[in-house]
Amino acid sequence: MASYSTNEFKAGLKVMLDNDPCAIIENEFVKPGKGQAFNRVKIRNLKTGRVIERTFKSGDSLEGADVVDVAMQYLYNDGEFRHFMVPDTFEQYQCDEKAVGEASKWLKDQDSCTVTLWNDAPLSVSPANFVELAIVETDPGVRGDTSGGGGKPATLETGAVVRVPLFVQQGEVIKVDTRTGEYISRVKE
Amino acid sequence: MLNEWQPACSIENLRLRAQVFEDIRQFFSARAVLEVETPLLSHSSGTDPQLDFFTTDYCSPPLQHTLFLQTSPEFAMKRLLAAGSGSIYQICKAFRNGESGRFHNPEFTLLEWYRVGFTLPQLMDEIAELMGVLFSGHRTLNPTQRFGYQEIFHRYTGLNPLEFSYHDYCAYARDNHMPEAVSICGYDHALWLDFIFSHNVQPQLGENAVCMVYGYPACQSSLARINEYNSQVTDRVEVFVNGIELGNGYYELTDAKEQGRRFDEEMSIRKQTNRPVTVKDKHLIAALEAGLPECSGMAMGLDRLLMLLANSASINDVLNFPIHRA
Numbered sequence: 240m241a242s243y244s245t246n247e248f249k250a251g252l253k254v255m256l257d258n259d260p261c262a263i264i265e266n267e268f269v270k271p272g273k274g275q276a277f278n279r280v281k282i283r284n285l286k287t288g289r290v291i292e293r294t295f296k297s298g299d300s301l302e303g304a305d306v307v308d309v310a311m312q313y314l315y316n317d318g319e320f321r322h323f324m325v326p327d328t329f330e331q332y333q334c335d336e337k338a339v340g341e342a343s344k345w346l347k348d349q350d351s352c353t354v355t356l357w358n359d360a361p362l363s364v365s366p367a368n369f370v371e372l373a374i375v376e377t378d379p380g381v382r383g384d385t386s387g388g389g390g391k392p393a394t395l396e397t398g399a400v401v402r403v404p405l406f407v408q409q410g411e412v413i414k415v416d417t418r419t420g421e422y423i424s425r426v427k428e
Numbered sequence: 429m430l431n432e433w434q435p436a437c438s439i440e441n442l443r444l445r446a447q448v449f450e451d452i453r454q455f456f457s458a459r460a461v462l463e464v465e466t467p468l469l470s471h472s473s474g475t476d477p478q479l480d481f482f483t484t485d486y487c488s489p490p491l492q493h494t495l496f497l498q499t500s501p502e503f504a505m506k507r508l509l510a511a512g513s514g515s516i517y518q519i520c521k522a523f524r525n526g527e528s529g530r531f532h533n534p535e536f537t538l539l540e541w542y543r544v545g546f547t548l549p550q551l552m553d554e555i556a557e558l559m560g561v562l563f564s565g566h567r568t569l570n571p572t573q574r575f576g577y578q579e580i581f582h583r584y585t586g587l588n589p590l591e592f593s594y595h596d597y598c599a600y601a602r603d604n605h606m607p608e609a610v611s612i613c614g615y616d617h618a619l620w621l622d623f624i625f626s627h628n629v630q631p632q633l634g635e636n637a638v639c640m641v642y643g644y645p646a647c648q649s650s651l652a653r654i655n656e657y658n659s660q661v662t663d664r665v666e667v668f669v670n671g672i673e674l675g676n677g678y679y680e681l682t683d684a685k686e687q688g689r690r691f692d693e694e695m696s697i698r699k700q701t702n703r704p705v706t707v708k709d710k711h712l713i714a715a716l717e718a719g720l721p722e723c724s725g726m727a728m729g730l731d732r733l734l735m736l737l738a739n740s741a742s743i744n745d746v747l748n749f750p751i752h753r754a
Contacts, residue, residue, distance in 0.1 A: 246526070268529025271630075272666075272676050272729075273648060274478055274622035276527070292605070294627065296612050297526075 240303040245278040245295050253285070253306040256293070260285045260304035260357045268297065285355065285362055288340075304357065308365075311354045313346045321346070323354050323361070334361040342366045344399035345417045366417045371426050372396050373412045377403065390422075435748035441738050442748065448562060448734060449519060452539055455561055461515045461541060466504035468521060469495045472709040474503070475694040477701065480525035482534075496707075497523040500727055501540050502651070503712040506680070509542055509723060510715035517541035519730065530742050531672065531732060533750050539675075542725040548663040548679040551724035552640050555667060555677070559638045566737045569669075570637035577643045577661065581621075584629045590645055590660045592617040597624070604628065618647045633668040641666050651687070652678035667728070669736050675728030682723075684716035 243254060248266040255261070261282045270276035276297035283290050285306060295301075311323040311332070320333035321343070332354060336343065338361045345366035346352065353365045377393035390402040393413075401415055403422045414423040435442070453463065473481050473496040482497040498504070500522050508516055522538045543551060556572045563569050581589040587600055597620050601609035606627060613620040633639040643661040646654060652664035663679035681687055691708050698706060734746040744750045 246528070268527070268532055269626050270478075270527060270529075270532065271622055271626055272673055272727075273476070274626070275619050276478065277623065277626065279627070294606060294608055294612070294623070 240305055242300045242302045244300040245280075245297050248278060248280055248301075253304040254282075254301040255304045256282060256284075256301060259287075260306050260362065262306075264290065269294075270297070285357065288363075305359075306355060306357050306362065308353050308355050311352060313348060313350050313352055315348055321364075323352070323364075332356070332361050334364060338362060339364045342417075344397055345370050345372075345415070347372060347397055368416060368418060369414055369423065370417055371412050371414050372399070374403070374407065374409050377407065377409050379408070432753050436744045436750050436753055437746050437748055441734065441740075441746050444738055445730075445734055445746065448730065448737070451562055452517075452519065452558070455558055456517045456541065459515075461517050461543070462513060464505065464508060464513065464516045464518050465520070466498075466501050466508070466518065468498055468523075470498055470504070470709075471495060472503075472707040472711070474499050475691045475698065475706050475708060477694050477697040477703065480527075481704065481706070482523045482525050483704075499524050500538060502725070502727070503709050505540060505542055505725070506720055507711055507715040509544065510718050510720045515541070515543045515723075528751060531735075533731065533743050533747055535751065535754070536743075537730040538727050539730050540725065540727045542680070542723050544721045544723045546724040548642060548665060548677070548724055551677055551679070551726060552642065552665055555640065555665075555675075555726060556638060559667075559669075562733065563737065567636070567739075570635070572638045572640070573634065574640045574642065577641050577645065580633070580641055581625065581629055584632055585624055587624070589621055589625075592620070600624070618645075621645060621648065630668060630673065631671040633671055635670065637669065639668045641668065649690075651681050651690075653681050663724075665726075672732055672736065673729075674732055674736075675726055677724060677726035679724045680720065680722075682716060682720040684713055687716050688713050 243252060248263045250263055250265065252263040253260060254263065261284050263280060264283055265281040267279045269279050278295045278297050280293050280295060281290060282293055309325060311325050314322040314324055320335060321339050323332045323334065340363060342352065342364040350370065351367055354361050355363045372395040374393045375396050378391050390404050392400050393403040393407065394400050401420055401422050403413060407413060407425060412426040414426050416423055456463065471493065479499050481499060483494050486493045486495045501518055501520050505516060517540065519537065519539050521535055523535050525534060527534050543554065552574065578590055581587065585600060587596055594615060598610050601607055609623050613623055642665040643655065644664040646660055646662055649662040649664065652662040655661045655663055665677045667674045695706060695708065731743050731746055735743060738746055740746060
């Protein structure tokens with residue numbers, strides 16, 4: 240892998256830090272007029288998701304990390320691993336629960352998602368920004384209620400719980416924004 | 429991008445710059461300080477171990493010379509002072525290679541002025557007056573603050589900046605979530621001070637106020653004079669507003685021998701750190717030998733000053749064509 244100098248640290252660049260793959264979030268050039276130049280860098284550890292701040296002497300470099308985002312289809316859960324496939328090549332990958340993380344509550348069989356690979360091994364899974372899922376359990380709505388205020392919890396087929404308007408019924412399919420976990424609309428079958 | 433031909437700053441900020449230049453010229457004209465202009469290109473350069481230069485080739489067949497773009501007009505202005513110019517100022521471009529960021533553009537605008545007969549406290553009075561004039565009508569500042577470097581460093585870190593204690597400095601770095609400082613700074617006292625000051629002291633300085641820090645440790649003296657009463661500190665001042673470094677001033681070193689010695693020292697540091705070789709400015713040494721009058725001088729970054737006046741977060745907001753559009 241190529242190495243990158245501090246002045247190439249741009250948001251999104253993937254580098255190795257303390258033996259973990261990381262993504263640069265922010266890079267600030269700090270230099271006293273008469274002193275040493277530093278780069279104060281905000282970095283996300285892609286394994287743990289934690290964001291840390293680290294300072295480098297300007298001109299120092301880090302090794303690049305072989306991290307790529309690949310669009311895949313979620314196949315099934317065998318109890319221990321979740322299995323994904325690259326639609327073009329039929330290549331399959333298995334991910335443990337740690338790598339799947341929060342994404343697990345939005346993943347339905349056959350859905351598309353993004354799997355981040357590090358040295359060709361799954362590092363994390365991101366669901367699509369919007370998913371359509373059926374409600375398996377929610378209290379019956381109050382008659383005459385329109386979409387205004389309040390709402391009620393609804394459990395979706397993947398296990399996620401989201402707040403939905405009172406008029407939304409059990410068995411209906413809804414559209415959810417996975418980044419915020421918010422209900423967007425009902426989906427007409 | 430399609431709109432890269434356009435200026436990065438607003439037309440309003442073009443006007444603000446013009447207004448600031450006018451205010452500065454009025455300020456110095458009223459004080460009988462002479463406006464001067466000196467070359468941007470020079471046969472020699474500063475020896476500052478932390479600065480990288482732009483060089484260019486001067487072709488005048490059969491001769492060919494490398495010329496340097498100035499990192500500040502300091503040397504040329506001191507030659508004028510030695511020649512009897514009296515107090516002088518200029519607004520000019522300066523160039524520092526590789527410096528780019530929210531507060532840096534490799535080509536930037538400096539206001540530099542020298543006051544013959546001024547001590548550092550007198551210069552600081554004048555800085556406060558000038559800042560008052562420039563900020564009036566834009567922003568109401570809290571009263572100007574003045575701190576000794578040792579005092580302010582100790583206040584925010586509990587450390588003594590004048591005595592290097594490797595153990596204390598390392599413990600501080602570990603306790604303050606910057607363990608990397610230990611490997612970056614090692615046993616380099618000046619580097620430790622740069623690191624800790626720029627991370628944990630500077631951001632706290634001058635909340636909506638002009639904050640002047642004077643009496644820098646002798647290991648960060650550059651071209652300032654060692655203090656008459658305390659040889660551990662130099663007569664150097666830095667000016668901050670909202671944690672942003674605006675400028676740097678000295679009670680100027682007039683001793684040619686001492687200056688020559690510091691140049692040699694800085695050049696050997698440059699060699700050790702593999703920085704490009706520089707050419708010592710013989711004219712400056714000669715001017716100091718001829719006699720530089722007792723004076724104090726200040727350099728202020730006008731782009732950052734404009735950032736503060738315009739309340740902007742990036743230097744690009746006040747430059748028409750920052751480096752990537754130039």
